[in-house]
Structures are given as C-alpha cells and as structure tokens.
Amino acid sequence: MLAPQLAIIAVFFYWPSLQAIRSSFFIEDPFGFGETFVGAANYTDVLSSSEYLSVAGFTALFTVLVTFLSLSLGLLLAVKADKVIRGNAAYKTLLIWVYAIAPPVAGLMGMMLFDQHVGPLIEFAALFGWTMQVGLNYSDTAIALITIAVWKQIPYNFIFFLSGLHGIPASVREAALMDCRSGTRRFFTIILPLLAPTAFFLLIINMTYALFDTFGIIDVVVKDKAANNPITLVYKVFLDGFRGNDIGSSSAQSVILMVIVFALTLLQFRFIERRVHYG
C-alpha cells in the first residue's frame, strides 16, 4: 500500500535532491557539454563569500522577524475576533480575504505603496522626516519587504488561531473566569497553552513561508535586480542558477539551504514539540 506513495516521493523529492547534491560538486557549463569535478570547492567558495554570509544574515533576521510578527499579530487579531459578537462574520471574511492574494500580487501592491515617486507609504514616512528609498537603501527595502511579507501571512495565522480558540471548551474558559480575574494572566496560563499545538504547527509553517514563499514578493519589490537590496538565500539560489547560469554554485547553495531547513525542523520537533501538549 505504501509503495506508490514512496515511489512518488522518490521520483519527485529524493531524485532531484540527489541530483542537486551531485551537481554541487561540479563546475558545469550551462549547456551540459562539460563538467569538472571540483570537490567541495563550490561549498568553500560560497561559505567564504562575504556576500553569501550577509545574505544568510539577512535571511535569518527576516525569518525571525516575519515569523514573530505575523504569528503575534495573527494571534492578537484572532483573540480580538473571538470576542466580537456582532459583525463577526464580516470581520473574519475581511481578514481572511487578504490570504487569497498571490505573493507576486502582494509584492506588486506593496511595491506601489512603497514606490519611490508616488508611494503613499513613502509620503507618510516623509511626514516624519523619513526619506524612504525602497530599492536603493538597504534598510528601507528590508522594512518594506518585512511589512509586505507579514501583511500577507497574518490572515493565514488568524484562521488557524481562531479555529484553535474555538476548539477550547467553554467549560474550561468559564472555570478560568471564576478562578482568575486578570484577563492577561488567564490568556497566558490557560488559553495559550491550549493553543500550543496550533502555535507549534504555525511556527513551522511560518518559518518555511519566510524562507521560501516570500520569493515572489522579493522578486517584485527588487524588480529582479538585487543590486544593493536585501534578498534571502532562496532568491540568491535563483539569481545565481537561473540568471547567472552558475549551476555548481547554485546547487551547493540549495544543498546548504536544505541542510539548514532540515536541522531547523529537527530542532523544533526535538525541543519545542516536547513542551506542546496535545489534548
């Protein structure tokens, strides 16, 4: 019974991964006429490049910030929505609706909001004497990217947190209400632990989102010219492999990325999942 599924996984996941690992040890001409075995040179080149390390640094910062902000804002909105009684459906629909937007479209909308010449958010920043130059200034572009990525992900977290909140039995809440008068304390001691399975799931999903699915947003915001703008590791794999035709280096980078994600997931399951209580 397992065989067909295993076969599919092998063909679509393991075989390409093995190919990537293999080509990461070669320098290859793009058209496939010749390849030179270079051992670990692609890896040492990449890891000793200051450019790669700075992209890796930004990726880490970006992932942490996007995950933290979209999780906490999603949770905040879900808790508030849970309390709303009138207009509940409209409120929920409005929030969920944003999730239906494809990342490149989100990027496009974000880009217009942050446009150097006509962007309303740029004009808003200018009111505070802040000349934002998205596409030119590294940190300004970083702020724009994070804002768009978080805005895009909040609805997803909102949906899950809200249904998680609905799953908490009314009897437990009522009991908590009698025992503890402080709403904040009640939230942290009762609601949050009961939401832990949802939160753990979302943590992994959000990290994967920040690492991989923000590709479309980055592509649109930097207009496929990375220049002096922050990009993530995945985007660099694309730039070097597809635009630069440097298959060896690009493969080495994707293998490194694979290892990072594997290690992160393992860590999360080992250390965080232990503290999650599945009711």
Added chain:
Amino acid sequence: MFKTLSMTALALVVSSTSSFAATNISWWHGMAGRNGEVINEVAQKFNAAQTTCAITPVSKGTYEEALASGIAAFRSGEQPNILQVFDAGAATIINAKGAVIPAEDLIKNAGHDFDRSAFIDGVRYFYADSDGKFVGMPFNSSAPIMYINDEALKKAGVNAPKTWEEFEAIAPKLKEAGYIPLVQSQLTWQFTENFFSRNNIQFATNNNGYDSVVDTKLHMTDPNLVMMFEKLKAWADQGYFAYYGAGWNDNQKMFEQNKAALWIGSSGSFGGLTKTAAMPFSADFLPYWGSIEGAGTSSFIGGAALFAMSGKSDAENACVADFFQFLTSPEVQKFYHEATGYVAVTKAAYELAKKEGYYEKTPQAEVGIKQLMLPSGEWSKGYRLGFYPQIRQIMEREYGRIFANEVSVKDALETIEREGNDLLARFAKTAG
C-alpha cells in the same frame, strides 16, 4: 528495395503537392508587450512571403528567462531552432562550443551570400568570434544615448553638452532652473560597458575577452573609470545627478515627469517616451570625456541577437538561414526599426529609412544609429565575458553602495574587479 522506392516516391508526391507540408521552425524570444507583438508580425510576414518554411515565435518572458528556458530545453534535446539571447548572455552561449551553428556558416551553407560589411560598425563585432565571423545574428540592437529636456535647457539658457566637461559647466544653471541636471537608467550598461567603448579604453584583458576565457581579467580599477564614478558621486552630492537604484523606470520617471534635464537611456526608448514625456524632448550622443585622449569613439550595441541552435535537420537549418536572410532585408529591418525604436542593423535599412524621410519626422530615432556609426576605436567592439549577468549583479550592488554612502568609489570598483575576476576564473573552468 521496392518498398524504399515507393516510400521515396510517396514522399516526393507529398512534398511537391502539398503546400501545408512546410518545414516548421520555432523561435524562442524574451520580448513581451508591444515588442512581442511586433515579433509576431515579423513572423507572419515571413510565413506569408514563402511556402517552404513556417516559423512559430514563442515568448519566454524576459531575456534571462528565455536564455534559461533555452538552456534547459537544449539539455533535454528539445531546443528551439532559434533562440534570442541578450548582450550580457552572449558569452554563455558562444562559449558553449557546439550549442549553436554560427549564423555566418548557416547562411553560407544554405547557399546565400553573406557580407559582414553590410552591417553597421557598432553591430558587427558584438556577437562575432575574434576573427569577425558572425556567431549570432544581430536582431534588436540599441545604443545608450542622451535624452534632452528641451524646456529645461531653454529655461536655464544652456546648450546640450557633448562632453562631460560641458555638462559640469551647465549643471549649476540647470539646478538653479529647478531641475535635476542628470539621471540615467543603467549604470552597468551606460556608465561601465559603454564608458569603456565611448572613451576607447580597454574593459578586460584578452582583447576584452574575445580571444580566450582563460585568465581574462577586468579593468574595473582603470583610473578613468574611477574618475567617472568619483565625478558621479560628487555630482550626486552637489545635486547635479540623482540615482534611484538599479530599476530602469525608477530613474526614467524623473525625466518623463519633467523633473530632470538630461536622461541617459536607450535609443529604443524614444517610442515610449513620445507617449509618456510631459514635455518636448530631443536626443544626442552619450557624452564622453574631452580630457581622455582618443575618446569619442562609437559605442557598441545593447539588445539581443538570434542564435541558430545545433542538433536540427538540414531542412530546418535551411529555413533558419532563409529567415535570417529575410530579417536582414532592408524592408524588414526598416519595419522593425520603425515599429520598435531599435536601431536598424544594416546600412541598407538605414539608408532606406533615411530616403523615405523617416528621420525628418523623428530625428531622435536616428541618434542611436549615428552613434553606432561613429568611427570605432580599438575598444569599441564589445566584450565577451563569462558569467557576465552575475558580474553585472555585483556592479549593481556596489554602485548602490556608493550612492548610499556605504563605500568609497575606489573600494567599490576594487570589489567588483576582485569578485568579477573570481567569476571569470570559475567560468574558464566550465568552458575548459
């Protein structure tokens, strides 16, 4: 025996009686929007002009995407007959020996004449090998030129500059008149590659990379280039030059909106500009430095060329040759030139457009061609550098850092030279 004979007879009958059994060839390109439509029109004209061949153009998105799809297709044996490759990707495809049939060989094998000197000088060498043999067929070509906001210059009471020294003299007046004196849209193309060409300075060793990929090194720290970028930085600080990042339109917009006096753009931009510019404008050559000896030579082309991919049947190759012949005919070149704004690649097409009075109506359209026809210098032919799209990325990054005050001009150019040379050395290993 009888069987083969009858099959041959059948094949003969089929091929002689049916006009729909034309040889099909495919053409992958990186053009979208209006330029993509013009390509479809060119293909329709070719299909209507004869019955033996039928060409199908397929848009693959951008230049980079077209090259990436072409490479992927080649590796799986599904390559198109013709692939459009842009200037920076030329080294990738030309150095992959055996991926393409040189256009000149293809055309001669099909029994046509081929005259290199029929092409405009600035176009002739870019997609050719070091002996001058055409590997790619120049198709859409453009030159970086200077667009002039007539209103701004009139207000400031100055004339358009021919040299950068003249620009320095008029910049304060333009600023006083309320304009940003200078903007540009692509520092890599306009102020690096064509800086070397227009001022006749060597860009890279090994004859700008044409002779060999081994040990090719960039001359990014050439004192003249350092001077150019130090000037640009100083102008930016004084308010004579404004930089809005690597995005083409972010920079062009300031000119369109009548906020900038001069814009260095592409000769192919004038068609769009006539629709978007808020004021009357004219155009002139890309300025050069009067202080550099021997400067003022022609620039070389940007844009893309068509490559005939190998591994196809003789009949298909003959059709590709026919199509290349058709493309370079004066009428088709003139049509393409006028419909898109790209320069005509042959002298005959240019003469035809001139004779019909096209440039009297639209003088801006002539500037690019005239600039490409200027006497060429030793270093105006172009460059052939591997992994060049990645080298351009490094340039874009470091230039951005210069104008964000993160790095000095000298350090930035040294970084580009170092990282660029590393990439060139890597490329030499792939092609070796």
